[in-house]
Amino acid sequence: MPGITERLLYRIAKRWIAGYSLDDAIKVAHDANNRKLRVILNRLGEHTPDEKLIQGYTEEYLRLLDRIRAEKINGTISVKPSQLGLAANPSLYKANLLRIVERAEEYDQFVWIDMENSPYTGETLETYREILPGHRQLGVCLQANMKRTESDLKDLIPRGGIVRLVKGAYPERGELAYKKRSEVNANYVRLMTMLFERGGRFAIGTHDGKLIDIARELAKVRQPNFEFQLLKGIRDDIKPTLIEEGYRVSEYIPYGPEWYNYSKRRMRERKRNILLLLRSITG
Secondary structure, eight states: OOOHHHHHHHHHHTTTOOOSSHHHHHHHHHHHHHTTOEEEEEEOOOOOOOHHHHHHHHHHHHHHHHHHHHTTOSEEEEEOGGGTTTTTOHHHHHHHHHHHHHHHHHTTOOEEEOOOOGGGHHHHHHHHHHHGGGOOSEEEEEETTBTTHHHHHHHHGGGTOEEEEEOOOSOOOTTTBOOSHHHHHHHHHHHHHHHHHHOSEEEEOOOOHHHHHHHHHHHHHOOOEEEEEEETTSSTTTHHHHHHTTOOEEEEEEESTTHHHHHHHHHHHOTTHHHHHHHHHHO
16 A cells, blocks of 8 residues: 555646556556557666566557557657566567567557667667667667766767657766766757767757757757657646647556656656645645
């Protein structure tokens, strides 16, 4: 039985997650499509070495692709490497990822790979580079807070890599990551400019209004194949505006009983969400 803190947090977490089940995710996806948003569905869960659980996650993504196809949802999925086997065995992860990508290709669907914390970065990108030549409908997330990301981006762009650029949500050591917000933002602008100048298809994943405005300005100079990606329940004020301006906008919609750790990251990212929690406690 969940404790009172967890129950209260779930009331807030419903802003960011679709619910517990695949059916919940499909329902919320239809609602987003009705608001002219594309969707990126993610089954929560990560960092598992349990092979039975890993296969369960893999099968659920296959079912999710089937439902997206059957219900004509405008959107796709995003998977976490440590959820599909990277926390157990890189070869298991690659095999499961290929199963998912090949099912998506049957439906002419795209697949995104989330980026997790630094112990998984190298293997995530190595597997992406291995698979990409034969599977072009595949993108990977890069984090602007990581010092290695500029080098990774310079490597991926000539390969035709498709990148979602985000700030990064995981706590990292100072030798690996920029710690000051100003440094992260400055690196984000550098990397985003590189994508607009040299990239093919890419995604700008940020809720920062200043960075979104810079992306708008960069898009005026060159008309690249890009979209804005924002989390469910965050910056709902700007999503309709971007759509009206003619940009593609996707909403990242996670679901699943493993919502608790995900929601704690969202709270750390956006301190003002603590105010929402307090309001829910006081009614």
